[in-house]
Amino acid sequence: MNQIKEILNKYPKEEEYLIEILLEFQASKKNHYISSEDVSVISKYLNIPESQVCSVISFYTMLSMSPKGKYVIQVCHDVPCFVNSANNIYDKLVEELGVEDGETTEDKLFTLEITECLGRCNESPVMRVNDKVFVNLTPAKVEKIINDLRGENK
Amino acid sequence: MIEMKVISKRFGKVDPLSIDSYIKHDGYKGLEKAISNHPSHIIDEVEKSKIRGRGGAGFPTYIKVRALSKEAGKKYIVCNADEGEPGNFKDRMIMENDPHSVIEGMIIMAYATGAEQGYIYIRGEYQIAMNIMKETIKQAKDKGFLGKNIFNKGFNFEIEIRSGAGSYVCGEEFSLIESIEGKPGRSRTKPPFPTEKGIHNLPTLINNVETFANFPYIITIGGDKFAQIGTNSSTGTKLISLSGNVKKKGLYEVPFGTSIRDVIFKLGKGVKDDRKIKMVQLGGASGPIIPEYMLDMSIDFDRFENFDSKTGTGAIIVIDDRFDIFDILLTNMKFFVHQSCGKCAPCREGHIQIVNLLNKFINHRATEKDLMSLENLANVIQQTSLCGLGQTSMTSIISSLRYFRDDYFAKVRY
Ligand SMILES: Cc1cc2nc3c(=O)[nH]c(=O)nc-3n(C[C@H](O)[C@H](O)[C@H](O)COP(=O)(O)O)c2cc1C
Numbered sequence: 001m002n003q004i005k006e007i008l009n010k011y012p013k014e015e016e017y018l019i020e021i022l023l024e025f026q027a028s029k030k031n032h033y034i035s036s037e038d039v040s041v042i043s044k045y046l047n048i049p050e051s052q053v054c055s056v057i058s059f060y061t062m063l064s065m066s067p068k069g070k071y072v073i074q075v076c077h078d079v080p081c082f083v084n085s086a087n088n089i090y091d092k093l094v095e096e097l098g099v100e101d102g103e104t105t106e107d108k109l110f111t112l113e114i115t116e117c118l119g120r121c122n123e124s125p126v127m128r129v130n131d132k133v134f135v136n137l138t139p140a141k142v143e144k145i146i147n148d149l150r151g152e153n154k
Numbered sequence: 155m156i157e158m159k160v161i162s163k164r165f166g167k168v169d170p171l172s173i174d175s176y177i178k179h180d181g182y183k184g185l186e187k188a189i190s191n192h193p194s195h196i197i198d199e200v201e202k203s204k205i206r207g208r209g210g211a212g213f214p215t216y217i218k219v220r221a222l223s224k225e226a227g228k229k230y231i232v233c234n235a236d237e238g239e240p241g242n243f244k245d246r247m248i249m250e251n252d253p254h255s256v257i258e259g260m261i262i263m264a265y266a267t268g269a270e271q272g273y274i275y276i277r278g279e280y281q282i283a284m285n286i287m288k289e290t291i292k293q294a295k296d297k298g299f300l301g302k303n304i305f306n307k308g309f310n311f312e313i314e315i316r317s318g319a320g321s322y323v324c325g326e327e328f329s330l331i332e333s334i335e336g337k338p339g340r341s342r343t344k345p346p347f348p349t350e351k352g353i354h355n356l357p358t359l360i361n362n363v364e365t366f367a368n369f370p371y372i373i374t375i376g377g378d379k380f381a382q383i384g385t386n387s388s389t390g391t392k393l394i395s396l397s398g399n400v401k402k403k404g405l406y407e408v409p410f411g412t413s414i415r416d417v418i419f420k421l422g423k424g425v426k427d428d429r430k431i432k433m434v435q436l437g438g439a440s441g442p443i444i445p446e447y448m449l450d451m452s453i454d455f456d457r458f459e460n461f462d463s464k465t466g467t468g469a470i471i472v473i474d475d476r477f478d479i480f481d482i483l484l485t486n487m488k489f490f491v492h493q494s495c496g497k498c499a500p501c502r503e504g505h506i507q508i509v510n511l512l513n514k515f516i517n518h519r520a521t522e523k524d525l526m527s528l529e530n531l532a533n534v535i536q537q538t539s540l541c542g543l544g545q546t547s548m549t550s551i552i553s554s555l556r557y558f559r560d561d562y563f564a565k566v567r568y
């Protein structure tokens with residue numbers, strides 16, 4: 001609760017800070033989502049209806065109201081990555097994690113998502129794990145990244 | 155040498171996190187010169203430079219700048235760093251390598267137009283650029299280049315960073331304005347234009363990152379001299395995001411008028427594994443797809459106007475002959491299905507129909523009637539959509555129907 005207050009107090013009580021607040025709320029959560037309690041706290045703080053907060057969350061793909069894994073893995077599939085074998089990267093992730101686009105592993109460690117261009121097409125194919133971008137991927141590199149992350153959580 | 159480094163000249167040479175390093179490399183010289191003159195003089199220089207916006211549409215910059223300067227009262231300047239168009243990474247590179255050039259350009263524009271509040275709207279995925287820009291603003295403030303009574307000239311200017319949250323359409327001017335106001339990024343009808351009614355219905359100037367980075371250079375060398383670089387209709391240099399199946403993907407800077415072929419072969423060193431080029435997509439997912447024989451076309455807004463689209467971002471995506479045009483089109487169209495904001499029917503429903511039609515071709519179940527439906531629907535979406543997303547998303551379809559018609563016929567069932 002204190003952490004929530006701390007975040008809110010950084011922002012003026014103005015509607016225009018809603019997206020900034022939501023992003024910071026979400027970043028502070030280990031499951032990368034905004035709960036319905038959060039929505040009600042934020043709507044009270046900004047003095048706007050809860051429905052307005054929800055409509056913003058549902059519009060922006062980076063915001064979510066359902067919990068995700070500890071690591072959100074986003075693989076780019078737009079044309080510059082597609083023609084550099086991005087499909088093989090996605091297939092390798094499916095093989096490693098046993099889940100597909102939009103799904104979370106049973107141990108709640110990984111969520112796999114297909115995403116749009118990450119602006120790193122000069123180093124394609126590319127994926128993002130939370131805030132970190134991995135570039136010039138090969139299936140072997142993907143395997144290592146996943147194994148390393150699993151190792152850290154043993 | 156076909157490269158000409160003006161905007162990227164400091165890349166790798168300055169420490170992006172040090173304002174002193176920037177100043178040592180002639181940084182803030184343009185601003186110094188700008189404020190020693192009357193604001194109207196700066197707008198005259200921008201007009202003489204004939205610079206056109208680097209965000210894609212290539213609109214003459216001075217018209218918007220002059221319009222803003224004539225508005226009274228509170229007004230805003232916005233740097234569009236949303237860069238969501240697939241295949242583009244130039245704005246990220248500017249922010250990560252020479253962030254102060256963007257700030258300097260914004261301050262010059264603030265002085266020229268009398269705006270006291272600026273925003274940089276950065277796409278949420280660009281965490282590194284976001285952190286760098288925050289630090290850059292802090293440094294510029296500490297030096298007195300931002301804040302109150304800048305250079306004792308009695309002019310004030312502040313910049314705030316706003317983060318996108320994963321929405322391509324927020325790069326479109328009015329969607330961006332809605333998003334800065336904290337709302338879903340759904341566009342508004344034009345007119346009025348942002349320079350009349352933008353953020354909080356107040357006059358707002360929106361320019362691309364690369365456009366802002368050009369202002370210090372224009373002021374330093376003078377508008378007339380700038381206008382001598384490039385071609386008659388497109389002056390200055392262009393940052394090119396080269397990607398796809400080339401040997402050396404990357405960012406290159408060339409004067410306007412350089413041919414696409416030279417960029418691919420001289421700078422990108424040709425196609426990987428020396429394969430043949432099947433097609434090249436220009437500008438990004440909303441740009442045209444052209445065949446190999448058109449590569450001698452020069453990089454020039456006037457040429458690009460033939461495709462009426464956002465070709466002018468400077469992205470060049472090279473696709474070799476292992477790929478089928480329908481795979482590329484389908485990837486583009488799925489992108490637009492995801493990115494449509496849903497406000498108007500042609501775009502919301504149309505893209506889904508286009509995907510269905512493309513799948514018919516891919517599965518060899520399309521008839522000649524489907525070909526006509528595809529063509530008609532693409533034109534309807536282009537002509538009746540409310541905002542720039544739907545107005546430009548059909549460019550790859552329409553250009554492929556023009557240049558790759560045989561590929562369609564090869565899939566039609568008779
Ligand atoms: C769907 C859509 C997305 C756009 N995305 C961007 C973007 O990411 N960055 C940008 O500078 N302009 C983008 N634009 C163009 C802007 O609307 C606007 O024309 C531009 O920021 C003006 O700046 P300029 O004159 O310096 O090019 C987009 C336009 C549309 C229709």
Ligand code: SF4
Pocket residue numbers: 323340341493494495496497498499501502539540541542543544545
């Ligand atoms: S064209 Fe598409 S993105 Fe633009 S307003 Fe209509 S539905 Fe929204």
Ligand code: FES
Pocket residue numbers: 076077078079080081082116117118119120121124126240241242
């Ligand atoms: S297309 Fe994958 S990073 Fe741009």
